[in-house]
Amino acid sequence: MLGDVTISAIGRGTLFAWRELGGITILAGQVLRALLPPRLDGPELFRNLYRMGNRSLPIIALTAFFVGGIMVIQAGVLVKQLNAAGLVGWGAGYAIFREVGPMLIALMFSGRVGSNNTAELATMTVTEQLDGLRALAIDPIPYLVVPRVIAMTVSLLCLVVLGNLIALYGGAFFAMFLLDLEFSTLYYSLVDNIGWLDFVHGAIKAAVFGSAIAMTSCYFGISVRGGAVGVGKAVNAAVVAAAISIVTLDFLLTAVLP
Amino acid sequence: MTSSATPSSLIEFRDVHKAFGAKRILQGLTMEVGRQEVFFIIGTSGVGKSVTIKHLIGLLRVDQGEIHFDGERIDNLSEKHFYPVRKRIGMVFQHATLFDSMSLRENVALPLRKHQGLGTKEALAKSDELLERVHMGNFAHSSPATLSDGMKKRAAIARTLAMEPQVVLFDEPTTGLDPVNARRIDRLIRELSDDLGVTSIVVSHDLPSIFGIADRITFIYQGKAYKSGTRQDFEQSGDPIVRQFISGNSHGPMETPGF
Numbered sequence: 083m084l085g086d087v088t089i090s091a092i093g094r095g096t097l098f099a100w101r102e103l104g105g106i107t108i109l110a111g112q113v114l115r116a117l118l119p120p121r122l123d124g125p126e127l128f129r130n131l132y133r134m135g136n137r138s139l140p141i142i143a144l145t146a147f148f149v150g151g152i153m154v155i156q157a158g159v160l161v162k163q164l165n166a167a168g169l170v171g172w173g174a175g176y177a178i179f180r181e182v183g184p185m186l187i188a189l190m191f192s193g194r195v196g197s198n199n200t201a202e203l204a205t206m207t208v209t210e211q212l213d214g215l216r217a218l219a220i221d222p223i224p225y226l227v228v229p230r231v232i233a234m235t236v237s238l239l240c241l242v243v244l245g246n247l248i249a250l251y252g253g254a255f256f257a258m259f260l261l262d263l264e265f266s267t268l269y270y271s272l273v274d275n276i277g278w279l280d281f282v283h284g285a286i287k288a289a290v291f292g293s294a295i296a297m298t299s300c301y302f303g304i305s306v307r308g309g310a311v312g313v314g315k316a317v318n319a320a321v322v323a324a325a326i327s328i329v330t331l332d333f334l335l336t337a338v339l340p
Numbered sequence: 341m342t343s344s345a346t347p348s349s350l351i352e353f354r355d356v357h358k359a360f361g362a363k364r365i366l367q368g369l370t371m372e373v374g375r376q377e378v379f380f381i382i383g384t385s386g387v388g389k390s391v392t393i394k395h396l397i398g399l400l401r402v403d404q405g406e407i408h409f410d411g412e413r414i415d416n417l418s419e420k421h422f423y424p425v426r427k428r429i430g431m432v433f434q435h436a437t438l439f440d441s442m443s444l445r446e447n448v449a450l451p452l453r454k455h456q457g458l459g460t461k462e463a464l465a466k467s468d469e470l471l472e473r474v475h476m477g478n479f480a481h482s483s484p485a486t487l488s489d490g491m492k493k494r495a496a497i498a499r500t501l502a503m504e505p506q507v508v509l510f511d512e513p514t515t516g517l518d519p520v521n522a523r524r525i526d527r528l529i530r531e532l533s534d535d536l537g538v539t540s541i542v543v544s545h546d547l548p549s550i551f552g553i554a555d556r557i558t559f560i561y562q563g564k565a566y567k568s569g570t571r572q573d574f575e576q577s578g579d580p581i582v583r584q585f586i587s588g589n590s591h592g593p594m595e596t597p598g599f
């Protein structure tokens with residue numbers, strides 16, 4: 083039996099989640115409206131593309147390389163048992179393109195870029211820099227939020243595409259050295275079995291995750307209340323919300339996409 | 341108190357009320373600011389001076405009452421319709437609010453790029469001139485995070501002037517400045533009004549500033565305009581509460597929240 087306390091806690095949590103979801107939806111609407119016709123700040127867009135995309139490359143490359151390795155090592159036991167070397171390239175490629183690549187890279191991206199973005203926007207909000215923008219007759223949505231949403235979506239898409247390739251190389255590297263497989267075996271196993279659809283499936287996920295991370299991180303950043311303590315809470319809430327969104331959207335997309 | 345709009349008044353607050361939750365800040369504030377005036381708002385800390393001027397650019401909304409600007413009612417405008425007003429009324433915040441991600445000159449260039457249609461190069465050149473005007477030319481390339489409060493405030497003034505506004509709201513422009521720079525800012529405010537026809541509303545506790553450059557003064561006390569008048573009116577006032585404020589006496593009839 084649930085106690086009254088538990089029930090009211092669940093109720094409060096649900097209300098809270100709905101309110102935040104409503105806030106994010108409204109912000110998404112404002113972002114879309116600012117995109118038709120596009121009103122955004124060029125220099126802000128490039129600044130954000132650089133620091134969110136380019137600067138994330140090393141960490142994403144490192145993660146991807148080992149993710150490829152993990153996939154192959156996990157498969158290795160079965161490959162040995164079943165003598166199924168011809169399936170390693172296919173198995174690793176399929177999993178990386180469709181699932182592991184977009185998901186892990188998105189979570190990594192959320193931790194590095196999303197949290198940073200929330201902290202920056204939240205700090206700007208509590209130090210009245212957002213009001214400062216409005217006082218200069220500059221609407222913060224097209225000026226601050228839209229460039230970040232575009233930059234995060236584009237960056238994550240590119241990072242996932244690149245990361246997937248690096249993961250495949252990582253997988254091949256570990257397969258050759260740990261499982262003693264030939265590169266050609268891996269290569270043909272991959273190209274014979276993996277199609278464009280697998281690639282596109284992952285790319286769509288990457289773009290959707292990118293915009294989800296962008297919306298949650300911007301929303302919690304600009305709706306912060308209460309000084310430095312508020313900034314900490316906002317970052318926390320943004321990272322949790324982004325992770326939940328990624329997992330939920332992944333589930334939905336996997337069910338819907340071919 | 342009458343609230344009939346004289347044709348010369350540019351800004352008018354009519355019986356404005358504002359509360360934050362149970363905290364009632366403005367409780368029937370009525371005041372008029374004339375064209376090209378240097379108008380001072382004075383009052384104790386926490387009385388609601390910053391809150392008052394934020395209403396003029398729609399950063400806060402009245403609970404009750406009306407605000408008029410240049411013959412138009414503005415308190416009920418939507419956020420979208422406030423943007424044109426914000427181009428005409430600039431604000432220098434109490435805490436500068438420069439953007440940390442940009443150097444001073446980029447900060448000042450931002451409104452020039454956005455509103456005056458200048459290219460990046462021209463905007464930066466003009467922003468150097470404006471920074472020179474507040475004696476911050478040497479720091480044009482510095483990041484705001486590396487500067488003192490007084491320096492940031494001067495740069496923020498340059499950024500607001502870049503908008504070429506008709507009205508400038510200065511929230512404690514000389515607080516945190518040394519006397520030399522404080523008097524320079526006073527002179528700048530006076531010149532804006534005398535030479536360029538700008539109307540200034542200055543929130544301040546700085547007595548030399550108040551009695552140096554104010555055309556008219558409103559003293560806010562307990563959510564209302566307790567007294568409005570010229571410098572002379574204030575200097576000669578026999579009202580014990582006004583006297584206590586301008587003489588800075590800790591003992592007297594004035595009630596301040598928290599004491």
Ligand SMILES: Nc1ncnc2c1ncn2[C@@H]1O[C@H](COP(=O)(O)OP(=O)(O)OP(=O)(O)O)[C@@H](O)[C@H]1O
Nearest residue numbers: 360363365383384385386387388389390391392434
């Ligand atoms: N956004 C807000 N939410 C809640 N309370 C607020 C908000 N803004 C201001 N207040 C409260 O309103 C009161 C008046 O604040 P305001 O900043 O106008 O004071 P002030 O007269 O400018 O004082 P100071 O001279 O110290 O700057 C304060 O009690 C402050 O806590």
Ligand SMILES: [Mg+2]
Nearest residue numbers: 389390434511
């Ligand atoms: Mg104040």
